[in-house]
Amino acid sequence: MNTPMTLGWFVNYMPTGWNRPWSGPDPRAWTDGTFYVDMARALERSGIDFIMLEDSSVVPENFGGDMVAEFKATVKAPKHDPLPLAAAISQATERLGIVTTMSTSLYPPDRLARMQATLDELSGGRSGWNIVTSFEDLAAQNVGLEKLWEHDERYRRADEYLRATSALWSGEGEVSFDGEYYRLRGPAAPLTAADRPVLCQAGGSPAGMDFAAEWADLIVAVPVGPAAMKAYRDGIRERIERAGGDPDRCRVLYMVTPILGETDAEARAKRDRMYSPDSDNFLRRIVQLSNISEIDFARFDLDGPVPADATTNGAQSILDTMKRLTANSSLREVLGSTGESTSLELVGTPATVADRMIEAMDHVGGDGFLLFHGGGGIITRHYLDEVLDGLVPELQRRGAARTMDEPGAFRQRTADRGHAPPGVPRDVGPGA
Amino acid sequence: MPTRPTVLWLLEPASARDTVRAIAELDLAGADAVVLPAESRGGPEPLLTAAAAARRAPRIGLIAEISPWSQPPFLTARALNTLDALTRGRAGWFVTAEDTGAVCADDSGRWNPAGTGPREREEALADYLAATAALWNSWEPHAIVADVPSGRYVDADCVHVPGYRGPYYATRGPLNAPRPPQGRPVRVADFAAAAEPSRGTGCAAPGTAASDTADVLLVADESEVAAAAATASHVLLRVGPERALDPPPTGADGYAFHGIGPGALFGRVLHEVLPAAAAARDGLLRDRLGLPAGDFDYVPCEAGTEVPL
Numbered sequence: 001m002n003t004p005m006t007l008g009w010f011v012n013y014m015p016t017g018w019n020r021p022w023s024g025p026d027p028r029a030w031t032d033g034t035f036y037v038d039m040a041r042a043l044e045r046s047g048i049d050f051i052m053l054e055d056s057s058v059v060p061e062n063f064g065g066d067m068v069a070e071f072k073a074t075v076k077a078p079k080h081d082p083l084p085l086a087a088a089i090s091q092a093t094e095r096l097g098i099v100t101t102m103s104t105s106l107y108p109p110d111r112l113a114r115m116q117a118t119l120d121e122l123s124g125g126r127s128g129w130n131i132v133t134s135f136e137d138l139a140a141q142n143v144g145l146e147k148l149w150e151h152d153e154r155y156r157r158a159d160e161y162l163r164a165t166s167a168l169w170s171g172e173g174e175v176s177f178d179g180e181y182y183r184l185r186g187p188a189a190p191l192t193a194a195d196r197p198v199l200c201q202a203g204g205s206p207a208g209m210d211f212a213a214e215w216a217d218l219i220v221a222v223p224v225g226p227a228a229m230k231a232y233r234d235g236i237r238e239r240i241e242r243a244g245g246d247p248d249r250c251r252v253l254y255m256v257t258p259i260l261g262e263t264d265a266e267a268r269a270k271r272d273r274m275y276s277p278d279s280d281n282f283l284r285r286i287v288q289l290s291n292i293s294e295i296d297f298a299r300f301d302l303d304g305p306v307p308a309d310a311t312t313n314g315a316q317s318i319l320d321t322m323k324r325l326t327a328n329s330s331l332r333e334v335l336g337s338t339g340e341s342t343s344l345e346l347v348g349t350p351a352t353v354a355d356r357m358i359e360a361m362d363h364v365g366g367d368g369f370l371l372f373h374g375g376g377g378i379i380t381r382h383y384l385d386e387v388l389d390g391l392v393p394e395l396q397r398r399g400a401a402r403t404m405d406e407p408g409a410f411r412q413r414t415a416d417r418g419h420a421p422p423g424v425p426r427d428v429g430p431g432a
Numbered sequence: 433m434p435t436r437p438t439v440l441w442l443l444e445p446a447s448a449r450d451t452v453r454a455i456a457e458l459d460l461a462g463a464d465a466v467v468l469p470a471e472s473r474g475g476p477e478p479l480l481t482a483a484a485a486a487r488r489a490p491r492i493g494l495i496a497e498i499s500p501w502s503q504p505p506f507l508t509a510r511a512l513n514t515l516d517a518l519t520r521g522r523a524g525w526f527v528t529a530e531d532t533g534a535v536c537a538d539d540s541g542r543w544n545p546a547g548t549g550p551r552e553r554e555e556a557l558a559d560y561l562a563a564t565a566a567l568w569n570s571w572e573p574h575a576i577v578a579d580v581p582s583g584r585y586v587d588a589d590c591v592h593v594p595g596y597r598g599p600y601y602a603t604r605g606p607l608n609a610p611r612p613p614q615g616r617p618v619r620v621a622d623f624a625a626a627a628e629p630s631r632g633t634g635c636a637a638p639g640t641a642a643s644d645t646a647d648v649l650l651v652a653d654e655s656e657v658a659a660a661a662a663t664a665s666h667v668l669l670r671v672g673p674e675r676a677l678d679p680p681p682t683g684a685d686g687y688a689f690h691g692i693g694p695g696a697l698f699g700r701v702l703h704e705v706l707p708a709a710a711a712a713r714d715g716l717l718r719d720r721l722g723l724p725a726g727d728f729d730y731v732p733c734e735a736g737t738e739v740p741l
Contacts, residue, residue, distance in 0.1 A: 027578035071586035081514035084483035110536040118477035141604035143504040186534030
């Protein structure tokens with residue numbers, strides 16, 4: 001491939017691995033952020049373009065109707081606020097992009113605009129916002145709402161929300177905004193280093209893709225396999241072109257979880273151990289599925305098929321899929337043998353995996369990958385080393401990934417806008 | 433009163449870079465805590481700036497001024513909880529609730545301070561404080577068990593749903609993060625005299641909700657020290673630029689320097705006054721200020737009951 005791929009790492013401010021090999025000495029140490037600040041430094045050394053910090057504001061009770069299963073699986077909780085962590089990372093790094101997840105349904109727009117403006121200032125223009133709209137009613141109840149708006153309505157609101165925050169970022173003096181949903185009046189929140197944060201979004205649905213095509217500089221998606229990856233990216237580019245925009249202004253990144261070994265066979269054996277019905281993987285998967293579908297799978301016999309007459313107020317499509325998949329097997333068998341959502345199965349030596357990633361990029365046309373090994377209770381320094389000292393150098397040797405010495409601030413790397421954001425320190429600007 | 437007076441410093445609004453530098457210098461000079469001003473005063477967002485300073489300034493208490501009108505109580509409780517974790521127990525909240533005239537409203541029907549009067553805002557502030565206290569009390573101190581044989585990372589029996597519903601704010605909870613090193617951040621406020629000082633929700637006299645519930649009160653005049661000490665564990669006398677080089681003797685626990693921006697006076701106070709007054713002290717901010725640990729302890733409570741502040 002001719003252009004180096006864009007590489008990010010998606011991580012949760014959650015417990016690190018605590019009940020698996022290479023867990024390290026202290027299962028509570030993650031809370032003070034040191035692990036993640038060290039991780040950010042390691043990513044920067046390896047030439048990774050950015051770190052993306054996930055967020056949610058809830059302890060789910062979907063599986064079994066209480067918090068017990070969640071606190072075993074640690075899919076979403078416990079979790080600390082990623083924003084102060086991002087601020088700490090900004091002082092420990094010089095060129096790594098720092099993307100924070102914030103929900104348009106939970107934060108008031110002027111608070112969000114000011115927090116992002118401060119991260120922009122603290123990082124010298126290296127900050128980004130991963131725009132999410134949230135979907136958990138329990139999170140809504142934490143901020144005084146009964147429930148969240150319907151999916152497409154959330155995106156309509158998010159669109160207006162972005163216009164409100166943009167008004168604050170680009171305004172001077174007093175800013176007024178009167179929309180259908182939001183009403184603001186107050187001092188502008190001008191960005192000092194960039195014109196706006198790098199905007200990231202993960203839109204899978206038509207409404208989500210429309211929103212992403214309109215606003216996002218970076219789009220994260222998990223279509224499975226090179227053909228689906230290409231179709232997704234083409235769909236996004238077509239939407240941008242149809243609206244009269246330049247499709248190259250936006251990068252599409254695919255979520256992947258590489259599993260690396262010293263031989264391909266060793267990596268495969270590792271994968272089989274990680275994703276087996278008798279490992280704690282099954283609990284994670286079924287808690288995760290209960291969370292995203294809001295279906296309590298604890299109601300069903302885990303060692304049998306989902307009954308054909310089962311009904312739900314949650315995601316009907318997911319229930320139907322699980323009925324079909326488990327018809328001749330069981331929930332445990334089907335869920336236990338799958339891992340994290342990943343666009344490509346990347347299992348092998350660093351060389352094998354690097355080749356597969358490059359092959360996929362050549363087929364799809366771009367633009368890069370978002371590495372992920374989470375949520376809580378999974379990531380270890382050992383895993384980071386495997387990727388950063390094993391896989392990334394293989395990509396660099398093939399000219400497919402940047403090294404730390406290559407110039408370019410986060411914004412140039414990700415969006416190639418061709419101009420230096422005012423105020424970005426010279427040593428990380430273009431042409432440095 | 434501790435053998436040496438407490439030194440707290442109210443920073444003037446400045447750029448993020450200058451604020452972080454000033455905090456690092458105050459940390460080296462042995463000051464006990466800084467207050468970072470709210471962004472409505474014309475600087476960066478204080479909680480994030482405090483988090484950014486946490487490693488360059490490894491000992492000093494970091495107190496962020498956050499207006500309750502800026503976001504729902506859950507988000508404030510969560511952010512301060514994380515700041516306390518990141519700073520290993522040095523976080524504080526300077527509670528102010530000024531009407532800056534700014535408006536941020538939506539169509540959700542939740543209570544909004546825009547266009548309301550001072551009495552209503554005061555009641556809402558008391559409610560907001562109770563909501564954050566309920567959330568900080570949602571995790572017992574030893575909820576993380578990390579028990580490998582049973583596969584439990586957190587003991588779910590040690591995490592409680594507060595289900596807080598006040599007249600202005602509702603938050604179900606629990607917080608999604610564990611109890612931080614201090615239990616909750618130290619609350620700091622300007623002293624406001626009331627006819628009959630009283631603690632707790634629902635009985636706040638006008639203008640006193642923040643003052644009544646603060647761990648640390650700042651007084652503008654020596655004559656207020658005794659009244660402030662009746663409600664707060666720790667009282668600091670405000671000292672402006674005119675007395676900064678020669679702080680007056682006081683019956684308070686120490687001084688809150690304010691109104692001193694970057695420049696010669698800042699350096700002179702740091703090098704001529706603080707060495708005699710301040711000492712580099714480690715550990716939790718609440719311990720450094722001599723605050724009773726009991727107030728920060730976990731209190732068993734059930735959803736819907738009155739929240740201990």
